[in-house]
Amino acid sequence: xxxxxxxxxxxxxxxxxxxxxxxxxxxxxxxxxxxxxxxxxxxxxxxxxxxxxxxxxxxxxxxxxxxxxxxxxxxxxxxxxxxxxxxxxxxxxxxxxxxxxxxxxxxxxxxxxxxxxxxxxxxxxxxxxxxxxxxxxxxxxxxxxxxxxxxxxxxxxxxxxxxxxxxxxxxxxxxxxxxxxxxxxxxxxxxxxxxxxxxxxxxxxxxxxxxxxxxxxxxxxxxxxxxxxxxxxxxxxxxxxxxxxxxxxxxxxxxxxxxxxxxxxxxxxxxxxxxxxxxxxxxxxxxxxxxxxxxxxxxxxxxxxxxxxxxxxxxxxxxxxxxxxxxxxxxxxxxxxxxxxxxxxxxxxxxxxxxxxxxxxxxxxxxxxxxxxxxxxxxxxxxxxxxxxxxxxxxxxxxxxxxxxxxxxxxxxxxxxxxxxxxxxxxxxxxxxxxxxxxxxxxxxxxxxxxxxxxxxxxxxxxxxxxxxxxxxxxxxxxxxxxxxxxxxxxxxxxxxxxxxxxxxxxxxxxxxxxxxxxxxxxxxxxxxxxxxxxxxxxxxxxxxxxxxxxxxxxxxxxxxx
Amino acid sequence: xxxxxxxxxxxxxxxxxxxxxxxxxxxxxxxxxxxxxxxxxxxxxxxxxxxxxxxxxxxxxxxxxxxxxxxxxxxxxxxxxx
Numbered sequence: 001x002x003x004x005x006x007x008x009x010x011x012x013x014x015x016x017x018x019x020x021x022x023x024x025x026x027x028x029x030x031x032x033x034x035x036x037x038x039x040x041x042x043x044x045x046x047x048x049x050x051x052x053x054x055x056x057x058x059x060x061x062x063x064x065x066x067x068x069x070x071x072x073x074x075x076x077x078x079x080x081x082x083x084x085x086x087x088x089x090x091x092x093x094x095x096x097x098x099x100x101x102x103x104x105x106x107x108x109x110x111x112x113x114x115x116x117x118x119x120x121x122x123x124x125x126x127x128x129x130x131x132x133x134x135x136x137x138x139x140x141x142x143x144x145x146x147x148x149x150x151x152x153x154x155x156x157x158x159x160x161x162x163x164x165x166x167x168x169x170x171x172x173x174x175x176x177x178x179x180x181x182x183x184x185x186x187x188x189x190x191x192x193x194x195x196x197x198x199x200x201x202x203x204x205x206x207x208x209x210x211x212x213x214x215x216x217x218x219x220x221x222x223x224x225x226x227x228x229x230x231x232x233x234x235x236x237x238x239x240x241x242x243x244x245x246x247x248x249x250x251x252x253x254x255x256x257x258x259x260x261x262x263x264x265x266x267x268x269x270x271x272x273x274x275x276x277x278x279x280x281x282x283x284x285x286x287x288x289x290x291x292x293x294x295x296x297x298x299x300x301x302x303x304x305x306x307x308x309x310x311x312x313x314x315x316x317x318x319x320x321x322x323x324x325x326x327x328x329x330x331x332x333x334x335x336x337x338x339x340x341x342x343x344x345x346x347x348x349x350x351x352x353x354x355x356x357x358x359x360x361x362x363x364x365x366x367x368x369x370x371x372x373x374x375x376x377x378x379x380x381x382x383x384x385x386x387x388x389x390x391x392x393x394x395x396x397x398x399x400x401x402x403x404x405x406x407x408x409x410x411x412x413x414x415x416x417x418x419x420x421x422x423x424x425x426x427x428x429x430x431x432x433x434x435x436x437x438x439x440x441x442x443x444x445x446x447x448x449x450x451x452x453x454x455x456x457x458x459x460x461x462x463x464x465x466x467x468x469x470x471x472x473x474x475x476x477x478x479x480x481x482x483x484x485x486x487x488x489x490x491x492x493x494x495x496x497x498x499x500x501x502x503x504x505x506x507x508x509x510x511x512x513x514x515x516x517x518x519x520x521x522x523x524x525x526x527x528x529x530x531x532x533x534x535x536x537x538x539x540x541x542x543x544x545x546x547x548x549x550x551x552x553x554x555x556x557x558x559x560x561x562x
Numbered sequence: 563x564x565x566x567x568x569x570x571x572x573x574x575x576x577x578x579x580x581x582x583x584x585x586x587x588x589x590x591x592x593x594x595x596x597x598x599x600x601x602x603x604x605x606x607x608x609x610x611x612x613x614x615x616x617x618x619x620x621x622x623x624x625x626x627x628x629x630x631x632x633x634x635x636x637x638x639x640x641x642x643x644x
Binding site (some may be wrong): 026027239242243244245269272486500506509513514517518523525526527 | 580581582585596597599600601602603604605606609621622624632
């Protein structure tokens with residue numbers, strides 16, 4: 001039984017000069033940070049929180065970009081015993097009004113006492129605060145000076161117990177920000193032990209990542225695990241990666257990385273968008289595992305990635321899968337390293353209609369399902385039907401799990417926490433089936449859209465469209481549609497307006513596209529504005545997203561044939 | 563020449579990125595700062611420009627400071643071709 005501060009202190013005393021993290025920046029030299037430097041900067045930050053009157057156990061929200069400040073303020077909050085939560089950084093695209101609304105959504109439930117940001121955003125953050133809300137301090141990270149001396153005895157984080165909450169993870173959007181997953185020290189260590197074991201992790205590993213830290217895959221697999229396990233981490237900004245995906249491969253080659261995590265779309269993105277001139281002479285043979293996780297995993301994406309990079313030493317068996325969620329800290333399953341994930345070809349119609357994974361029948365269309373691997377040793381997975389009873393192998397139902405690394409609860413939301421569990425099993429909201437101990441994930445029960453590994457609640461996007469003039473509340477629908485080329489979902493928005501005039505409809509479509517992009521940082525692929533009575537409603541007057549999606553797909557097909 | 567470049571890029575953006583083939587984009591309409599083109603699509607646009615016009619656009623240039631509308635992008639292409 002241990003805590004984050006105790007583990008960090010042990011690493012610090014054993015290997016003070018070992019590089020814990022190497023930060024990469026576009027147009028700047030790589031910046032290595034040793035454990036001694038990390039602890040030094042973090043403890044200065046902890047002292048700042050102390051001076052600001054922040055108590056251990058209180059929540060501190062971090063609004064910081066990739067860089068030293070994010071790293072030291074996260075660990076500083078930990079050393080002080082405060083509970084850090086990393087919020088997506090304000091991008092240039094996002095409107096200040098929306099950011100204010102997002103921040104209010106977060107504050108209303110999570111009740112943070114401090115917000116940490118940069119001097120240039122201090123004003124925006126202060127403007128977003130309201131009188132009598134929970135925030136007592138806005139801490140400007142770039143004004144804190146690191147001190148060389150670390151006074152461990154004065155750091156309050158060492159009084160925290162393993163069962164105390166250590167951090168919160170939020171997903172994005174108004175809905176996601178009101179639902180913080182609270183994790184204890186012990187839960188995180190239990191996850192790291194079992195997940196690390198499934199990967200056969202050693203101090204010879206090197207992890208490279210471009211993933212954002214406000215997402216579980218980035219935060220746990222490519223930040224906490226390496227730092228708390230003494231494994232070198234090389235990390236770059238997601239903004240830099242998306243403009244230059246080859247940087248990931250350069251970093252892998254340069255640091256001879258052994259492990260990296262990618263959402264499915266990134267396999268397609270890298271395979272399609274990297275130019276030969278950028279990866280000449282690269283060596284990817286050091287990779288033990290490239291782990292596909294956080295959106296539905298596709299065999300075709302693995303093949304495309306392998307074909308593109310096989311000449312650079314990439315091994316096919318390095319392409320791996322995992323199924324993970326913040327509520328279980330991270331990993332639920334992991335494919336056995338060194339072996340190729342099982343691909344199960346099944347009959348499409350039985351899958352869609354009977355909800356069962358059957359062997360393909362002669363001459364009928366089939367589909368390839370790729371396994372996400374087997375449950376970690378501390379996790380049990382079962383599939384349940386509508387009545388919550390376990391169903392046999394190969395029957396599709398909701399995945400439920402039990403483990404010793406579950407969330408403590410949704411922060412300040414006992415109602416949601418209670419609803420999430422049934423008879424001691426956590427109901428994931430994901431559909432799938434089990435076959436020979438392999439877990440296949442086939443979709444989501446709820447209407448959640450997953451784009452590029454990011455979870456998006458359609459109701460948040462719909463609410464934004466109502467703010468556009470010409471669109472009435474309750475008369476738009478948002479959903480995701482799988483795009484084979486991109487390897488992820490395209491976001492579709494359909495809005496019903498009074499006008500039948502096509503020019504006016506086009507004007508409204510443009511306005512929706514711009515408004516939603518500016519206010520959610522989500523780009524809409526299809527925006528369809530339609531006349532009255534297009535959108536299908538259920539008998540209770542609710543928008544039926546799946547029925548509207550089917551209608552949209554049929555029209556799209558008809559358009560293509562014309 | 564510039565008009566040809568503009569209309570070729572306009573068609574590409576309308577059909578491939580916005581999925582609205584009949585949509586018109588004004589030459590001075592902002593593309594990046596307005597959010598019309600997101601970061602993933604920006605990459606596609608850069609690859610299209612490189613392949614179609616035989617010029618190079620570096621990743622550090624993929625932002626609204628380098629070009630934010632069709633006119634600016636066309637003149638960037640013209641200057642590289644010269």
